[in-house]
Amino acid sequence: MYKRKIKENIYLLGAIDWDRRLFDSLIPLPDGTTYNAYLIEGSEKTILLDAVDPPMADELISQLDGVSKIDFIISHHAEQDHSGSIPRVLERFPEAKVITTPKAKLMLIDLLKVPENAFITVTDGETLSLGDKTLKFIHTPWVHWPETMVTYLEEDQILFSCDFFGSHIATTDLFVTDQGRVYEAAKRYFAEIMMPFRNIIKKNIEKLEGFDIQMIAPSHGQIYDHPAWIIDAYREWVLGAPKNTVVLPYVSMHASTKMMVDHLLSSLVSKGVRVELFNLTVTDTGKLAMALVDAGTIVVGTPTVLAGPHPLAAYCAFLANALRPKAQFLSIVGSYGWGGKTVETLAGMIPNLKVEVLDPVLCKGVPLENDFIALDKLADTIAKKHSEHGFR
Template sequence: MQKRKIFENVYWLGSVDWDRRLFDSLIPLPDGTTYNAYLVQGSQKTALLDTVDPPMTDELLAQLSDVRAIDFIVSQHAEQDHSGAIPQVLERFPEAKVVVSPKAKGMLMDLLRIPETAFVTVSDGETISLGDKTLKFLHTPWVHWPETMVTYLTEDKMLFSCDFLGSHIASSDLFVTDQGRVYEAAKRYFAEIMMPFRKVIEKNIEKLKEYDVQMIAPSHGQIYDRPAWIMDAYKDWVMGVPHNLVALPFVSMHGSTRQLVDYLASCLVEQGVRVELFNLAAADIGKLAMALVDAATIVVGVPTVLAGPHPLAAYATLLANALRPKTKFLSIVGSYGWGGKTVETLAGMIPNLNVEVLDPVLCKGVPAKNDFESLDKLAGMIAQKHKEHGFR
């Protein structure tokens, strides 16, 4: 794809990756992704903001074929999907300086073996003039690595946000045209990548309030030419209270745990609590992560295997612990054959979650009458606690 004009002397460059279905050998990409770089040509100097994933380098270099000089390569984030083509761009433009936050310098030297003499570090709030255009660099640590920063183009009131506010979605649209589709992709992106850093992201959102941002250009996904809605969404995801929702990831080997899960879900719905079930044998982990953004309660459905939790349930529990959602309550339902330490093992996997653990419901073999009565009590307790906290 050719470079595309955004404003006068401001261009999108990069690649649309229609085929990619897995990121970091972990994160599902059902809609592909884009690797966005941006070219800003001032009256005196030219800057390239970020590059592309290494396999897309030739496409980026082709887009730069008519560019006579690049003075600055701004690396907002050292991860290779944004910085990976910097060495090749430097070969084409050897006089360019790589502009980074102080923490990014050492990381890029380690990751890409860029020589130290190629770097210029910028402090938080520092500016670089391109002549009639000014780049202002704002440090935004832990969005989502410690070295990240964003860039504000003062004259055009445009924020280049790198991974912050992005979405994994492949599209030929330069700007957001289908807000519903992009909202879902952006929420998945936040859930899988940004959610563990909510507290720091809150500070970064506050930091941006003093800037008049009329357009947001992330490094994945489409450009927000009406950016208020994505900022409002992030405020809800980061700072909003949990919803009246139970996320219920489960796995069932011989049907007993599935009976418990289905009965509990029915009880919760009858009491006005929303439920989302995720069969871990085939679930999209990204969808589960999205539910964790909102869920006030997590209930893990788990059979016992070799005296411990089924590995898929253990994985889901570790995922929740790593993502650190706003969830307030957690419980376990499941079955066992002769004994084990499933509850103790899973409880030890959630040190990062500030949750109240509700009494689990475990049955020996298939569920009996008293097990269903215990599920009635658990559903009632969850519904009552949601009401007490005003979750909607």
């Protein structure tokens, strides 16, 4: 696509990746993504903000046809989908200097072999004049790597946020046109890469409160021309209390665990507790991560395999431990044939979760009446805990 005008002398460049379905060999991309770069032509200097994933570098280079000079390239984040084609841009504009944080400079040297003399590092709050336009650099560590920053264009009140507030959607829309769709994609994005750093992101949101932000231009997804709602959404995801929701991921081999999960679900719903159910043999892990953002309780359902949890249940526990959701309670339900250490193994896999572990319910073989009674008791306990903590 050609470069697209956002405001006077400010343009969207980059590429739409319609076909990509997996990010970092881990994160599902059901709707593809975009790699957004931005060009600002000041009265004295011209600057490129970020680049694109290397396989799409040719598209970015073609969009720069007619641009006689680039004085600066901003690298907000060293990951390749944003900075991987910077060496190609430097080949085209060898006089350009790469502006980044001190930590990002070291990463870009390691990852992309950008020569050290190509860099200018900036401190938190430092400004740069392009003549009639002024950029302020704001360090935002752990959004979502330790070296990240964002840039605020003072005269136009635009925040160039890189991964902050991003969403994976392949679209030709320049601005957000379907808020519901973007909300879901942005929440998925937050859940998959931002949620582990909630406490630090809180400080970064507070940093931005002193700025008059009329537009947010992220490096993935559409531009927010009315950005208040996405900032409020981030505040809720980061600061909001857990909700009256149980996330119930499970796997069942011979239906015993499924019988228990189905009974627990019905019992919870009858007590006014919302349930998000995930069959781990078919689950989109992005959807599971989204559900974990708000969950008050996590209950893992698993059969016993070779004396421990099913590998899919173990992966689920590993994922939850890595994402560090704000859930406050956890339990385990499942079945076994002759014995094992399912509970001990799973409990040992979640050291990052600050949760109260509720009494698990395990049955030998198929569940019997006493097992269903125990599941009802677990549902009662969860409903009571949610009520006591004011989960809504």
